[in-house]
Amino acid sequence: xxxxxRDEQPGCAEKVIAISSELTQPELGLTKxxxxxxxxxxxxxxxxxxxxxxNESLRDAMQLNVIATRQLLHLAQKMKKLEVFVHVSxxxxxxxxxxxxxxxxxxxxxxxxxxxSLE
Numbered sequence: 001x002x003x004x005x006r007d008e009q010p011g012c013a014e015k016v017i018a019i020s021s022e023l024t025q026p027e028l029g030l031t032k033x034x035x036x037x038x039x040x041x042x043x044x045x046x047x048x049x050x051x052x053x054x055n056e057s058l059r060d061a062m063q064l065n066v067i068a069t070r071q072l073l074h075l076a077q078k079m080k081k082l083e084v085f086v087h088v089s090x091x092x093x094x095x096x097x098x099x100x101x102x103x104x105x106x107x108x109x110x111x112x113x114x115x116x117s118l119e
Contacts, residue, residue, distance in 0.1 A: 023068035
């Protein structure tokens, strides 16, 4: 999948910086140093952190998959050089649909109300 990228942009892997975080913590558990670095230098965010356990409690699944993503989006809005935010979601998010298109489907419930009820 990345052969073309490596061919056209040799050395691109050196630009990738993995930032460790804790999705259950305030500010995603990011250090002040990582937050400052992200504000000044990050131009692309790949967000794929989530739980895919089907027996996860609703509270934990919401924290890991929804609330943490919202926190990262808030952080991304402060990134001065951000050009792209890529969110890799759960493969089964639209399992009730026979065909899934590359569009944003409306949620079956208001996520803010669900978050409020869990809090």
